[in-house]
Amino acid sequence: MGIALDHVFFTYGKRKQAFLALDDLSLTIPIGVTTALIGATGSGKTTLIQLLNGLFKPSSGTVEVLDYIFTKKAKYKKLSLLRRKVGLLFQFSENQLFEDSIIKDVMFGPLNFKYKKDVARKMAEDALKIVGLDESYYDRSPFTLSGGEKRRVALAGVLAIEPEIIILDEPTSSLDLEGQKMIRELLSTFKNLGKTVIVVTHDYKLVLASCDEVIKLQHGKLAFQCRKDKFFTLLDEQELPDYYKLKRLLTKKEINLPYQELSSNEIITVMRKAKHE
Amino acid sequence: MNDFVFGRFQKRDTFFHRLDPRLKLFTMITLIVLLFFNYPTWQETFIGLGIFGGISLIAILINRTSFLALLKMILPLSFLLIFLLLINVFFPTSGTTMLWFTIGDLPIYLDSIFQTLKVLLRLVIMLSFTLILTESTSSIDLTHAFEWYLTPLKLIKFPVSVVAMTMSIALRFIPTIGDEITRIMKAQTSRGVDFNRGGLLKRSRAIISLIVPLFISAFERSEELALAMEARGYDPYAKRTRYQIMKFTWRDLVMLLLILGFLTLFILYRIYWMLPVGAFFTM
Known part of the structure; x- marks a missing residue:
């Protein structure tokens, strides 16, 4: 039991005005x-x-949330339990x-x-x-x-x-x-x-x-x-906030800053420590 | 909010879409006023309604209005119709003459049925006229037309352009408010509100949880809009120019001649062929 989507399509509106919001989406x-x-x-x-x-219910495909399984035709009387x-x-x-x-x-x-x-x-x-x-x-x-x-x-x-x-x-x-x-x-x-x-x-x-x-x-x-951590490497340099630009730069010098953003004083401490080592 | 589609402006290219909105408004109001005149006999009444029905049918075909849309507009009236039929049957108007049959001691007059039918036809024809107008005229054009008709009121210092601006903003915000309703309903639904079930008390609480945020956001929105308009230099009493100038074309001329011709015929008929009837505008 978890959260999973299996080949989910979702469309807003009908016919001419239809807008495909989810297009064959599968993920866990x-x-x-x-x-x-x-x-x-x-x-x-x-x-x-x-x-x-x-x-919403999917236009087609299955959405699984905890013990609920939604398809286009699924009917639940008590959705309030899920919403809780x-x-x-x-x-x-x-x-x-x-x-x-x-x-x-x-x-x-x-x-x-x-x-x-x-x-x-x-x-x-x-x-x-x-x-x-x-x-x-x-x-x-x-x-x-x-x-x-x-x-x-x-x-x-x-x-x-x-x-x-x-x-x-x-x-x-x-x-x-x-x-x-x-x-x-x-x-x-x-x-x-x-x-x-x-x-x-x-x-x-x-x-x-x-x-x-x-x-x-x-x-x-x-x-x-x-x-x-993978995402961090996938991002372009210009997309990164300043702290993470610094983190990337320092990683190359084998100094690891945590993901949780540090204050400038803390960064200095980390760098001093690295220098001593 | 897709539920609001009926009666909304539909972008098409028809004869009516290209007409001057002022003329369309005039035509519709004239037709509706004439529609509500009374006639001395049932025969004349139904001939009259037949003529108006024919006009509306032709207009529907020209405007390519879907009959389904019209039907969906009319269906909610069925309740009213049943109510009306009962009233007419149990409390016939004075002067009813045509006894149809009796149920026990209760006489059923044909007039009651005709009376109900008359009201029904009038309503349906009136609705189809308004539907054609709103489908073929954007809200902006409609407010321009209203503004034009209100122009003489400027002489007595009535703020015509302010009223027109208010009207067009109000119309413009109907879909926005509709979206807002959907959003708030979803938010409250995820907090456990059920808008479709429950007793009176539960439902009224559900409605309050929708109405209060809706009003607050509407007020906030209006305040923001007012400030944003002012910030961009809006002066309600300044002289306005218009992006689209309303022009009189051959279509308008044709329509104007048609409606004036119809009006003349109607007046001539009332004067020469028919005895004057006291009650003009009764249902």
Whole structure:
């Protein structure tokens, strides 16, 4: 039981207006690691993750998610069970907030999945703690928050249902540096917890710092799937963030910098150490 | 949102598509007004409706409107129709004369059936006229036409161009809001909301989780749009020029003559062939 796609096609619209979003896509996403899903806009990334949450059914082929198997004709009465196991954070997720207080909004998911009120509250509090929002936030209106804070609340809403698989659609887009750092830290928390995470992103810094596996889509097809270190060598020099340019340069001199980005002081320490050795 | 396709502008090259939108609007309104006139006898009523039906049929064929689209527009009316039929049967209007048969003590008049049929035909014909107009005219053209008709109001300082701009923006944003609805629904669905099942309370909660974010994003969007327009120098009261100038062509002349001819015939008929009837616009 894992996540696998087998010859999946997906089309939006009908006849003349039909648009082929996934074109004979077959791949397996490993369990227990963080996978980055990259590719240009319109390459089918968002469609793929919506298939995994049961929001769409494939036009043909099979999508396997945990113990659910989706085909064009598959009928599930209770998709809510799958949605509890697969948490999906949408792009611009701050637009999904609607309750009058933050704690209520985070509790919304657990309550939908029939948890008792006190249990739901506990789950919401835990989730808010993970995203770094303390008690002082609980009763505030989500609409008074900044963009980054709203994103945190939305993320807590997904984490509150304690999903086995967490899917994030461009979590760092339009976030400030602090917010981006928060997302990277969260991803490493998930990694320590052994969660299966799928991140759709254009942010190579995030991929290099926090992901294990990389899948690239192109025009709805699989361009490549590889481990992160391989991906690192596949990228062109100009595509790399500065830190990784330096890392590549130093690797040639047999000095290994970690994937997790270091501060300039830490880099100096590493280089001094290497010099002594 | 593909559900909104019916009645949306369809890019085709037909006689109607090339007509001046102002003329199209005038023609449609004239036809609909004439359609709702009353006649003294059922015979005349149905001859009249037959003529209008014929006109709409020809227009549908010229405009290449799909009958399926029309049917899908009409089907939701079936509920109204049944309701209307019941009302007409149980509460016949005064002056009903043609007894058809009786069920027990309840007399069923042919007039009730005719009355319902009349309303049905009127609605169907009216809908087909509007469908032809909206399919053959883009929303921008339509607002230009409205703006043109509202121009005299400028004399009493009515902000015509502002109203027209508001209208065209509102129309322009219908599909965008539609996409937004789909997006929010998906987001809430993945948080466990079921929009299709559940009791009244559960459903109303589901709807709230859709409506609140929708309104907030719509307000935010409008604010952003207003700022972006201002930043690019929009002045609501400035004199506007137009990218596409509306021109009067031979097609417009043909259409204008046709509709004026029809209008004249109709008026002559009302004056000379028919006794004046008090109630003009009743259903």
